[in-house]
Amino acid sequence: MDHPSQHSSSFYPLSPIPYPLSPIPYPPSTIHLFPMRYIEPHGHMVSRTTDDYEKLALSGCEAICEPAFWAGFDRSSAAGFYDYFRQLTEYEPKRAAKYGIKHYSWLCINPKEADDPGFAREVMSIIPQFLDCPTVLGIGEIGLNKNTRNELAIFEEHVQLALDRDLPILIHTPHLEDKLKGTRLILDSLASFSKLDRSKIIIDHVEEHTISHVLDAGYWAGMTLYPESKCSPHRAIDMLEIYGSERLWMNSACDWGHSDPLAVPRCALEMKKRQHSAESIEQIIYQNPRKFLSQSPRFI
Ligand SMILES: [Zn+2]
Numbered sequence: 001m002d003h004p005s006q007h008s009s010s011f012y013p014l015s016p017i018p019y020p021l022s023p024i025p026y027p028p029s030t031i032h033l034f035p036m037r038y039i040e041p042h043g044h045m046v047s048r049t050t051d052d053y054e055k056l057a058l059s060g061c062e063a064i065c066e067p068a069f070w071a072g073f074d075r076s077s078a079a080g081f082y083d084y085f086r087q088l089t090e091y092e093p094k095r096a097a098k099y100g101i102k103h104y105s106w107l108c109i110n111p112k113e114a115d116d117p118g119f120a121r122e123v124m125s126i127i128p129q130f131l132d133c134p135t136v137l138g139i140g141e142i143g144l145n146k147n148t149r150n151e152l153a154i155f156e157e158h159v160q161l162a163l164d165r166d167l168p169i170l171i172h173t174p175h176l177e178d179k180l181k182g183t184r185l186i187l188d189s190l191a192s193f194s195k196l197d198r199s200k201i202i203i204d205h206v207e208e209h210t211i212s213h214v215l216d217a218g219y220w221a222g223m224t225l226y227p228e229s230k231c232s233p234h235r236a237i238d239m240l241e242i243y244g245s246e247r248l249w250m251n252s253a254c255d256w257g258h259s260d261p262l263a264v265p266r267c268a269l270e271m272k273k274r275q276h277s278a279e280s281i282e283q284i285i286y287q288n289p290r291k292f293l294s295q296s297p298r299f300i
Helices: 050-058 078-097 117-124 149-165 176-191 211-216 233-243 263-273 278-293
Strands: 038-040 061-067 102-107 136-143 169-172 201-203 220-224 248-251
Touching: 038 263, 038 278, 050 061, 050 078, 061 078, 061 136, 061 278, 078 102, 078 117, 117 149, 136 149, 149 169, 149 176, 176 201, 176 211, 211 220, 211 233, 220 233, 233 248, 233 263, 248 263, 248 278, 263 278
Parallel strands: 038 061, 061 102, 102 136, 136 169, 169 201, 201 220, 220 248
Antiparallel strands: none
C-alpha cells in the first residue's frame, strides 16, 4: 500500500544517500548470478541418487548430459550394455524429469572395456539401434584408458561411426601420468580423419599440460572438477583466466566414486569470489555447453 503521508521530507533525506558506502565487492552486472541456471554437461547419474537430482535442481541445473562409461566393473556380456543403453535412454530421462531437469546421453563402449576388441565390436553392433532415440546426442565418452593399440583401434571405429552419422563426439582422456601421452595419441588419430568437423568434438578432462594442445588444434575442451584428481575449482579458473572461455566448459563428471554433483555451481561461486562477472560465469556454465550441445538438433 502507498501511504502519501509518509512521503514527506521528514522521512527521506533531501540529498541522495552516498551509496554504496564501501567499494562494490563484485563487478556490476546486468544479470543476477544467484539463483542461476547452468548445464551439467558430463554426469553419470545412473550411479547417483534421487537426492542428487533434487540438489542439482535446487542449484539451477536445467539439463544433464550423461556419457556412457565404465560402471566400476567389467560387464560379463554385451547384453549388459543393451540394458545399460536402455537405462540411459529410457529410465534416466524420466528420473530427471521428475525434478524438472532434461536428461541427454552419449553412447559408446568405454575405453577400459574397449581393450577387448572382439567384445567391443559386439557392443558396438548394438549401438545403432539406440542412436535414433530422441535424447541421444552423439558418441561418447570414447577415448583411451591405458593407451593400448586395442583401445586406439576401437576409438577410431567409434569416430568413423560418428562421422557416418554426422554426430558430435565426446572424448575421455586418460588419468594422471597417461594423460599427456593419451591426449597426443588421440589428437594424432583424429588428425587422420580428413572430414572431421573439429568444432563438433569435445576433449574432456583437460589439465594444465594438455589444454593448449586441444584448443590449439581447434577442438572444444572440458575441465572436470573432481575432489581428488583432475581439476580443483581454483585450477580450472586459473586455466579459464589464461586461455579464455571461447571453447571451454566445466563439468563434475560425478559418478560412483568420490565426486561432487554440485562441483559446477561451487566453481561458479568461486569465480564470483575471484571477481568474475555474472555474464562471464553464465558464459562458462550455461552458454558454452548450450552452444556445443546444440550442434545436436536433439538438444533443446
Ligand atoms: Zn565420465
